Amino acid sequence: MDYSQKLAFSHASFLLFLTLFFYLNTVSCTTNPQFKYSVHCNSIVHEAKPGDEEFHVSPFSERQYGYYSGGDDILNRSSDPYYSPESKVVVFETHRVYTTDFEDVFKVEGSLIFQTSYLYEQSFSSAFSSTVYYSSDDSSKRGALDLDFEGFWSRKTGEICMVGSSYTSSKQGKSLPVAAVLKLNNLKDSSNITTLVTGTLDSLNGDDQENHFEQISLLMFPQVGYKYTKVSKQFTQGCPGGTDFPDKSSLGLLRSRTICDMLSGRGHAFRIQYASGCDSSNTCHPFGDAIGYLPKFMSLSMIQCSEDKQSLRFHIGFQNVSYMSYYRSSNFSTSLVGEGSWDAKKNRLCIVACRIILDASSSSLDKAHVGDCTTRLSLRFPAVLSIKNPNYITGEIWSDKPRNEAGFFGKILFQKAEHNTGGIQLQGLKYEYTESDKVKKSCLMKKPTRNNRGEYPDGYSKDMSFHISGTNERIGWGSAYPLAVGDKLNQRFPFLVASSSSRNESSSTNSSSLLNISYIIKLEGASSNESKEIQISAEGVYDAETGNLCMIGCKHLIDSMDCEILVKFQFSPSNSDKGRGNNIKGSIESMRQSTDSLRFEPLQISARANYVSWSSESIPRMNFEMIMSVISNTLAIVFVAFQIFHVRKHRGVGPSVSLVMLVVLALGHLTPLVLNLEAMFTQEDSRRSILWRSGIWVEMKEVIIRVVTMVAFLLETRLLILSWNARSSSEKQKQLWSAEKRGLCVCVPIYLVGAAIAFLVKWRQNMVGKGNLVDIRFRRHYSSYNRDVENIILGGSRAYAGLMLDAFLFPQIIFNMFHNSKQEALSRSFYIGTTLIRLLPHGYDLYRAHSYVGIDDSYIYADPKSDYYSTAWDIIIPLLALLLARTIHLQQKFGGRFFLPNRYQESGKYQQLPMASED
Known part of the structure; x- marks a missing residue:
């Protein structure tokens, strides 16, 4: 056997050994x-x-x-x-x-x-x-x-x-x-x-x-082969024990909608109203005194629907907070499982519910079983809404046990008047204004003055809905949205625009510009650890000529309603200076006597106006900002290219360019690229694009901005490599590196202190911003400290990167001072042009602040997230940038230490004298 055959045999043996080894190892692992x-x-x-x-x-x-x-x-x-x-x-x-x-x-x-x-x-x-x-x-x-x-x-x-x-x-x-x-x-x-x-x-x-x-x-809850044994599909007996309402008082379902369609989704939260005198010590609910509190909300979450779409199963949870409807509660000590069927004759859903019994000795679920099934529920869709009944869905809960039997509880009412009603669509739903006389007495609307040139929101527009932020510790957040405007109801969508016929009818019935309107107002306290939610239904009149909204409100209590409440809002003009005065001011006051126990101190309320007309005006601005961003980044490429040509043309100047300055420039362009890369593919960015913009060309502009920024970064990296190589081959590299290191020792502490200040500013902005418009309830309950820190770090990094770019010449000035050179290391087109690029956004921000309304996530150029923008910063930063550019010009003309006393300027000159020869 020759050498090659021996080598091949040894390789084959080795491979066979490895195969057997891994096979045996795998078998031994799987047969453990x-x-x-x-x-x-x-x-x-x-x-x-x-x-x-x-x-x-x-x-x-x-x-x-x-x-x-x-x-x-x-x-x-x-x-x-x-x-x-x-x-x-x-x-x-x-x-x-x-x-x-x-x-x-x-x-x-x-x-x-x-x-x-x-x-x-x-x-x-x-x-x-x-x-x-x-x-x-x-x-x-x-x-x-x-x-x-x-x-x-x-x-x-x-x-x-x-x-x-x-x-x-x-x-x-x-x-x-x-x-x-x-x-x-x-x-x-x-x-x-x-x-x-x-x-x-x-x-x-x-x-x-x-x-x-x-x-x-x-x-x-098993779903295979489920049999509805507790409710009859025909429901000939209706809901035994429930209240019988007149036939026309409840709405039926559309032919295209089933009860499963109406109640599908992520769950429905209902406010519970108990009979008078109920508290946590009485038996007022299905769970008795064992749980130790009186649940305020009930959630109804569908488990399964029958094939005929007329019967369905529910998980019914009771809790003290309404937001748990978004999260299916696993607290089975306050839960029921039920099955229901739609009664087409009475237009109601009848439900039989059973308690889920857990092992009393532990919180384990494996011993759970279904117990008492004597709880009944009925649910209907009222045909007429009013200030005292503003609910799309109402229902009741009762016990099927005899009154004297253990576990019996009195009748409980529940209702739902949510802004987003999901898949609920009701035909023939009407609103009845019942407080018109009280509104006329309490709401004396001012006549518009002749000099009044303000344009206020149309009562039928989406501008009538707004988020509320309190002016004191009593109100943390809130929302207000119309329930009805004239004879038009807000159902499935955020707002239902009235037809021209209804507008004409409304104007013909009123001699003035007043428009009947009804609202749902929700408020939550900010000071207490426990969430305290207040719901007020109100109705009144809105004057589109003055922007004044005045209503009588009813506050929902545990077992009653307080309808002696005056609610007022003043909308700001849509054609006002959009940088100022864009707040909606309002108040909620009690009209009761000071000795009345239901009287409360007036609540002062403010809300930020965000009119649709302003949003439409922002689209041309955003297109302009995209163009400006592309031009700025393109000019940055041109000026960096000028510097590269300058370094290649004048071979001796390359070593005198500060490497720290070039690193700052490169990182300044790299940071937004890295932080914004994910935004190109996230759903939030797509949602923002759909909300504010349309068309593929707009999306391509955003891609072009990122591509141009990437090219600028690559050219700056190329310039850094050229200067590094030139310095490494220079005869004075020790002196140059010494000046660079000394400059770095000066710059790093200054940058660290600046970063600390910058992140402190962003931290304060983040804490203040929590009380603003964006889904405050969700953030209040679920946002974490880690997420806040992440936002501060990312936001602070982008803004500080922009600030370092504004002062990109600072490391070159420090380097020139220590090196004390008169060489024209930077071309004028480079440092002057780049400085002007950094100045333009701040000048534009000053103009924008007085000409456009600020809309979140709508900035393309001069984005506040990527730099520091305000009236003060827009003045300080340009002055600082111009001072740095002027200093560079003078250093390259008179020397790096021209601004120091003469004795410090001379120290570097003697090193440049030629050495005397023996001749």
């Missing part, structure tokens, strides 16, 4: 007795040999949703900025089901996904409206923990046992393997309201290992 199915599950469902073909029978629907308890040590839920302590959702996705050689035993493959985020909650509640938010293949958005399982299900016993694994992250960010066994009960072909799927998830990792977790209990 600790993770084998037979070790943990054979006593529940015996392991069987699967067939080759998939089977159509499945223990779950394709996506089975449920809840979990425990697992805090492995899920790290506190790191989620949108985490709700009551939101514990789990999803089982079935991938494949196979028959086996045992009858009624099937092999199942699937994934168990734990989720605590807001967006997945939306997919949870929308699962039954054929809306899919996340694909199961997108692992980055699947959940806090995602385990892949294989196991066997017994259709006869309803039990399933599965073994699976996944990876999670430790507190230090290290990836950890996780192995677990899943055990579930009550998975059968048919189910009803009393059937709950419960089980546990146990860790297969050792107790002393970092990847071990405590037992997690699970609860699911």
Whole structure:
């Protein structure tokens, strides 16, 4: 055997050895007795040999949703900025089901996904409206923990046992393997309201290992083969025990809409109104005295709809805050499970609800079962709304038990008057103005003066809705939106524009410009730790000639209403100076006597106007800003190119260019590129583009801006490389590097102090900005400290990068001072042109502040997020930039130390004298 054959044989042997090694290693890992199915599950469902073909029978629907308890040590839920302590959702996705050689035993493959985020909650509640938010293949958005399982299900016993694994992250960010066994009960072909799927998830990792977790209990409402046993589809008896309303007092459903369509979505929150005299110590609700408080809100979340779309199942939760409708509560001590059916004769939904009983000794869900089913609910859509009944949906809850029996509670009312009513569309809905006489007495509208040239919002426009910010600690935030304008109601959309016929009718019935209007006003206190929400329904008149809105309001109390409230708002003119006076001022006052217990101190309210006309005016401005941004970045490229030509033409000047200055320039252009790169692809940026702009050319302009900025960065990097190479080959490189290092020692402390000040400014702006317009309620309850710090760091980095670009000549001045050279290191076109580019945005910002209204996220050029812009900064920064440019000019003419006393200027001159020769 020659050498080549021996070499080939040795290679083949080596490859065979590696193959056998990895194969044996894999087999040993997969056959680890600790993770084998037979070790943990054979006593529940015996392991069987699967067939080759998939089977159509499945223990779950394709996506089975449920809840979990425990697992805090492995899920790290506190790191989620949108985490709700009551939101514990789990999803089982079935991938494949196979028959086996045992009858009624099937092999199942699937994934168990734990989720605590807001967006997945939306997919949870929308699962039954054929809306899919996340694909199961997108692992980055699947959940806090995602385990892949294989196991066997017994259709006869309803039990399933599965073994699976996944990876999670430790507190230090290290990836950890996780192995677990899943055990579930009550998975059968048919189910009803009393059937709950419960089980546990146990860790297969050792107790002393970092990847071990405590037992997690699970609860699911089965969806396969559900039978509606508590309600009749015909409902011949209606809702026994409920209030019978006149036939025409409730609206029926459109032919194109079913009750499932009306109540689908992410959940509906209802305000609860108890009978007079109810408090937490009395039995006024289905849960008795055990919970220790009186729930103020009820959430109704659909679990499943029947095939005929007339019957449906609900998870009914009771809580003290309305925002929990966005997060399906897993507090089953105050939860009901119900099934209902639509009564087409009486136009109402009748629901039978049952309590979910938990193990009293623990918070585990695996021992949960359905108990008392004597709670009844009815729900209807009123045909007429009014100031005392401004609700699109009303209903009642009562007990089917005898009055003297334990667990009986009095009738409870609930209502919903939300601004965004989701899929609810009601035909024939009307509003009845009942306080017209009181409005005439209390609202004396001022006549417009002859000199009044203000143009105020049209009463039928979207400008009538606004967000509220309080002027004191009593009001943290709020919202106000019209419920009805004239005879037109705000239903599904933010505002329903009236037709021309209704406008003419409205103007003909009134001799003046007054327009009847009704509002829903919501306020929340800012000082107390517990959220205190106030809802006021009001009706009155609006004068489009003066912008004055005056109404009589009714405040919703626990068991009554206070309708002695005067509400006033003054809108600002839409044609006023848009940099000033764009606030809506208002007040809410009690008209009761000072001795009355319901009287309250007047509330002063302010709101920022954001008129649609201003938004439309901003579109030409934004186009202009895009053009200015492209021109500025293009000129930056030209001036950097001039400097490159200058360095190549004058070979001796390259070493005298400050490398710190070039690094500052490059980083100044790189920072916005890095921070804005993700914005090109995020949904928020797309949403902003759709909101403010349209057309592919506008989107291309944004891409062009980024491309031009990238070219400027690359040219600056090229200039940095040229200067570095020139200095490295210079005979005076030691002197040059010494001057550079000394200059760096001066610049770094100044930059650090400046950065600290800059981030402090951004921190204050961020804290103040929290009380502004953008979804204050959501931020108030769910934003985290980490998210605030992230916003401060990113915002501060962009703004400080802009400030460093404004003063880009500062490192060159310090370098010239230490090097004391008269060389013309920078071409005039470079430092003068670049300085002018940095000055133009500040000049434009001064003009813009007095000519345009500020609209969030609408800045392209002179963006406040990428530099410091205000009247003071727009004066200080240009003066500073001009001073630096003038200093560079004088340094290159008279020397780097021309501004120092003579004795300091001479120190560098003697080094430049020629050495005397022997001749």
